[in-house]
Amino acid sequence: MDVKSIQNIDSARQINSQNLQALDQKNQVRIQKETIKQQEEKIEKLKNEKVSPEVVEKVLEELRKKLSMLNTQLQIKIDKDTDITVVKVVDKQTNKVIRQIPPEYVLKIAKYLDEITGLLLREKA
Known part of the structure; x- marks a missing residue:
């Protein structure tokens, strides 16, 4: 194996690593957006119903826990x-x-x- 083919393999590995990182970031953003959308839907439902402050606090705490897992x-x-x-x-x-x-x-x-x-x-x- 010559030096050029080794360099090509190394550069291909670097590109693959960068692509994997980009995909991971995109997946995290997608998960965050889905979670936010789900919680917004829950909030909309709550707006249309009469809800006690305890229930609202419970939903907010649940939302905070989920978002903390996503570093938000x-x-x-x-x-x-x-x-x-x-x-x-x-x-x-x-x-x-x-x-x-x-x-x-x-x-x-x-x-x-x-x-x-x-x-x-x-x-x-």
Whole structure:
């Protein structure tokens, strides 16, 4: 076997290794998206039903456990300006927001509408 064929084998192994890593990352992202979608469906069902706070807390804890296995974190906060509940799925390593419900632009629109409403009421009075 000559040196060139050994180099070709090594480069092929490197390419295969890189391809496997890329596939693994894609699978993790796919699993995360599926989990988020399933949980969003559960949340939609809960919105349409009257549910006790204990049940909501149980569902949220279940969701947090599942997301922690995927190296993600669930954050639930109330926006100070609009009093709207904001749910964020955040990557633990990078602290990057993967998904936010409602999106940031919706919060900005709601804040803007509140400001306009306040101005109109002040002008009429």
